[in-house]
Amino acid sequence: MAEIVVVRDQDAAGELAAGSILDLIAAKPDAVLGLATGSTPLVVYRALERGIRERGIDVSHVRGYALDEYVGLPADHPESYRAVITREVVEPLGLTPSLIHVPNGSLEGIEHAGADYEKAIAQSGGVDVQLLGIGTDGHIGFNEPGSSFASVTRVKTLTEQTRKDNARFFASEDDVPMHCITQGLSTILKARHLLLLAFGEGKAEALAGAVEGPVSASNPGSAVQLHPHVTVLVDEAAASRLRNLDYYRYAYANKPAWQTL
Numbered sequence: 001m002a003e004i005v006v007v008r009d010q011d012a013a014g015e016l017a018a019g020s021i022l023d024l025i026a027a028k029p030d031a032v033l034g035l036a037t038g039s040t041p042l043v044v045y046r047a048l049e050r051g052i053r054e055r056g057i058d059v060s061h062v063r064g065y066a067l068d069e070y071v072g073l074p075a076d077h078p079e080s081y082r083a084v085i086t087r088e089v090v091e092p093l094g095l096t097p098s099l100i101h102v103p104n105g106s107l108e109g110i111e112h113a114g115a116d117y118e119k120a121i122a123q124s125g126g127v128d129v130q131l132l133g134i135g136t137d138g139h140i141g142f143n144e145p146g147s148s149f150a151s152v153t154r155v156k157t158l159t160e161q162t163r164k165d166n167a168r169f170f171a172s173e174d175d176v177p178m179h180c181i182t183q184g185l186s187t188i189l190k191a192r193h194l195l196l197l198a199f200g201e202g203k204a205e206a207l208a209g210a211v212e213g214p215v216s217a218s219n220p221g222s223a224v225q226l227h228p229h230v231t232v233l234v235d236e237a238a239a240s241r242l243r244n245l246d247y248y249r250y251a252y253a254n255k256p257a258w259q260t261l
């Protein structure tokens, strides 16, 4: 089931996503979260922070696996995804640092870092809910166009578009690493629930391609069409190119009361 929910604004998306994640943690205290970086999921982390406090939920047993990491950035670089996950997720939410994993992007051991990560995810019993953003070029995780639907965690080369998009986090575009290590599309599709978020006009085309376009490796986000349980949370601007938008609104407005996200 893919459910597309058009929300008022980013905060509303954050609240909906966090509510679903907190219900999961309340039922399964050692739930496995799939964590995303970039700007998009930040509203979810802020809403989780508030929800944990308000509902008094114990998150000390929650486990987590990040989607991706830059290759070759020192782990203590402020823009390494290890640093971002620590700063934006682990510390504010009060998660247990040793239970939160990020692919190892250091050059030493990079040949087996992907296989090690896959093994760790499998041994945890798999990801319960995977947060996803989408790149303007259609990437999920850092699976750039052309990524195999059978791909697992491995090293990829970032597109020029992604390096341009992410230059805002660095001093210049040249400082954005050329390579990354990312969960593959097959890894992502194994998560039990996908929560894909997209905001703003700049994401409208990528989102429409992912949700309604042909399923193609040229458009990695379209892999979500192969998953049985996907929730897409979008604002009006990101939803603006969806052809079946009226139906999505109608279906959400008439959603059976017993059905959760």
Ligand SMILES: O=P(O)(O)OC[C@H]1O[C@](O)(CO)[C@@H](O)[C@@H]1O
Pocket: 036, 037, 038, 039, 040, 041, 067, 068, 132, 133, 134, 135, 136, 139, 140, 141, 142
């Ligand atoms: O959310 P942004 O910063 O627009 O980036 C798009 C997506 O690309 C990634 O950063 C790749 O890791 C996603 O996690 C992210 O949500």
